Amino acid sequence: MTRSREAGARLTLDDVQIRFGDFVAVDGIDLAVDPGEFVCLLGPSGCGKSTLISAVAGFESTSKGTLHVGDSVVRGPSLDTGMVFQSSEALFDWLTIRKNIEYGPKMRGVTAAERRKISDRFLALVGLTHAADKLPAQLSGGMRQRAQIARVLANEPRVVLMDEPFGALDAQTRHVMQVELDRIWRESGCTVIFVTHDIDEAILLADRVLVMSAGPAARIKSSYSIDLPRPRDEASPEALEIHRRLRADIGEEVQKALAGQGLVTEEEVH
Structure with missing residues (x-):
């Protein structure tokens, strides 16, 4: 299926500042x-990547500037935005996977028959039709993350x-999930x-x-x-060159972060 770009919204951040005290x-x-x-955010730990997307989700307030999703100013959580967390504990462990998927539509007043159609659609999209009636604890980590996405x-x-x-998945499961996310997107x-610390993951997924x-x-x-064809090969010469440039760029910021913590000297940064 070819993706419909109209399904997504334009996201605009203008001179955004976020402060805590x-x-x-x-x-x-x-x-x-x-x-x-599909945009990936990379950077050293503590640089505000998670804080920034929390503000886009409406969970954090900006101190200055504006955030727009489509034509709407972000003033709090909205149905226009959805957040997938690192931990699959965001799933309700007492509800089946189907009921987890149907929870949001149920809160919006969608009828039971329509909720069933919605859950059938997204269970199929993430390859979990066979696990519809299982509880989250009965699924692997990768399957739980697919359920959270659904x-x-x-x-x-x-x-x-x-x-x-x-981030919490083993390397093999992580690669499978990257391929699946590319398809689902x-x-x-x-x-x-998408926030990540993994340069290869960013190259595989991002526009x-x-x-x-x-x-x-x-x-x-x-x-x-x-600008690489999908599905991508992280071992291709083009991908390796992008990886080299990103690693050097991020490495400079990691050194600055370490200097700020007193772990390296300013001379070592330069």
């Missing part, structure tokens, strides 16, 4: 994400935010913002990779368009 987490963030685009997509968000959703047409600077007052330092 006197601490400025991110500052001066200007970003425009096209409908249906639960988010069942609300038909226009922007899907993912905070290191595969192309079929759903959602706009995706564009954004590198954030070391905090505090982190900003978007650089942007890389990943």
Whole structure:
């Protein structure tokens, strides 16, 4: 199925600052994400990647600037955005996978018959039809993450935010999930913002990779368009060259972060 870019929303951040008391987490963030685009955020630990997407989700308030999803200003959580967390504990462990997926539509007043159609659709999309009546504890980590993705997509968000959703998975399961997410994204047409520390993961998934600077007052330092055919081969010469550039770029920010913690000297950074 060819993805419908109309399903996703344009995301716009204008001069966004997020602070906690006197601490400025991110500052001066200007970003425009096209409908249906897949963007990955990379950067050193503590640079504000998770804080930034939490603000897009409406969970954090901006101190300055504006956030728009489509034509709407973000003022709090909205059905236009959905969040997939790193931990699959976000699933309700007392509900079956089908009931987890149907939970959002049920809260919106969707009829039982229509909820069944919705859950059938998204169970099939993430390959969990056979596990519909199982509880989360009966599934593997990768299957639970697929269920979490299905639960988010069942609300038909226009922007899907993912905070290191595969970080806790083993390497083999993680690769399977990356391939599955690429397929699901192309079929759903959602706009995706994906936080990761894994350069190869970003290259495999993203249309564009954004590198954030070391905090505090982190900003978007650089942007890389990943114009490679899908499915991608991370061992191709083109992918390896992008990996080299990203590693060097992020490495500079990691060294600055370490210097800020007193773990290396400023001379070592330069």
